[in-house]
Amino acid sequence: MTIRIYQDATAIITGAATGIGKALAIELANRGCTVVLTDRQITLAEETAAEIVANNGKAWARELDVSDYQTFQAVVDETVAETGRLDYMFNNAGISIGGFVDDYEVGDWNTMIDVNLRGVTNGVQACYRLMVAQGFGHIVNTASMAGLVPASSQIAYTTTKFAVSGLSQALRVEAEMKGVRVSAICPGAIDTPLLTGGVYGRLPEGVTQEKAARYWAKLKPMPAADFAAETLNQVAKNVPIIIIPGWWRGMYWVYRLSWKQWFKSSKKDLGRVMRLTQRK
Numbered sequence: 001m002t003i004r005i006y007q008d009a010t011a012i013i014t015g016a017a018t019g020i021g022k023a024l025a026i027e028l029a030n031r032g033c034t035v036v037l038t039d040r041q042i043t044l045a046e047e048t049a050a051e052i053v054a055n056n057g058k059a060w061a062r063e064l065d066v067s068d069y070q071t072f073q074a075v076v077d078e079t080v081a082e083t084g085r086l087d088y089m090f091n092n093a094g095i096s097i098g099g100f101v102d103d104y105e106v107g108d109w110n111t112m113i114d115v116n117l118r119g120v121t122n123g124v125q126a127c128y129r130l131m132v133a134q135g136f137g138h139i140v141n142t143a144s145m146a147g148l149v150p151a152s153s154q155i156a157y158t159t160t161k162f163a164v165s166g167l168s169q170a171l172r173v174e175a176e177m178k179g180v181r182v183s184a185i186c187p188g189a190i191d192t193p194l195l196t197g198g199v200y201g202r203l204p205e206g207v208t209q210e211k212a213a214r215y216w217a218k219l220k221p222m223p224a225a226d227f228a229a230e231t232l233n234q235v236a237k238n239v240p241i242i243i244i245p246g247w248w249r250g251m252y253w254v255y256r257l258s259w260k261q262w263f264k265s266s267k268k269d270l271g272r273v274m275r276l277t278q279r280k
């Protein structure tokens with residue numbers, strides 16, 4: 001058996017109630033994939049699953065906090081019992097607790113790590129052995145541009161996303177030998193609730209949703225549906241590091257070629273964020 005792209009495949013998506021996860025679920029279903037939408041926001045995930053079914057797709061929703069390994073494993077086992085296979089695991093759930101490090105409490109670090117990093121390691125642990133036994137499968141971890149280029153105004157976020165990008169790149173080598181694919185998605189700015197804090201995240205102190213929206217508007221956030229369609233095209237080609245919108249690749253190259261140049265532009269960006277928070 002081999003991986004299916006995407007007709008008659010099975011996919012689990014975490015953080016599928018809103019934003020990128022929701023858009024991926026709809027696009028996967030449109031391409032003939034059975035989709036299991038998981039999220040803490042179960043009512044929203046159920047609404048999207050119902051919409052998919054109403055449009056002749058195959059989907060259901062399950063409540064899942066990605067930091068809870070036991071439930072994660074149960075969702076994977078149930079999915080495989082139901083469909084006989086697992087082609088895709090999209091470890092997508094993520095949050096952003098903004099703020100400078102001197103404003104941070106230890107609980108903020110722990111929550112960021114629990115969701116953004118432990119959520120991904122739990123997802124890998126819950127599906128990898130099964131995919132190796134199948135001899136196929138694709139783990140798609142949502143990192144960020146901040147997982148490739150440090151974002152000095154989002155230090156905890158950068159910490160977790162570098163870990164996700166490192167995990168994905170390193171695992172790809174071992175996984176390939178066992179017939180399993182691994183990719184890291186590194187979005188630039190995508191138009192989702194995360195940009196204005198999200199339900200489980202927080203903007204830096206002093207930054208209102210309006211200010212945050214204005215800050216991101218300059219970077220022209222991509223609609224989530226367009227992002228999902230382009231992402232799935234690249235996942236189908238087994239691209240290792242998926243950077244969308246494509247113009248953000250330039251930033252990655254600047255960082256790799258000139259640390260000094262990155263440092264200079266990072267300082268400028270940090271200054272902009274400090275002005276937003278009215279901090280010196």
Ligand code: NAD
Binds near residue numbers: 190194
């Ligand atoms: P979003 O806030 O719309 O979606 C995040 C989803 O994750 C929400 O539905 C939320 O309920 C869910 N979630 C949060 N904590 C959870 C938990 N503990 N368990 C299960 N689900 C949980 O934001 P989004 O932009 O769609 O984010 C999706 C992913 O993309 C995240 O990993 C985020 O870091 C990443 N990302 C987004 C952008 C962007 O510009 N929007 C850029 C880079 C990376």
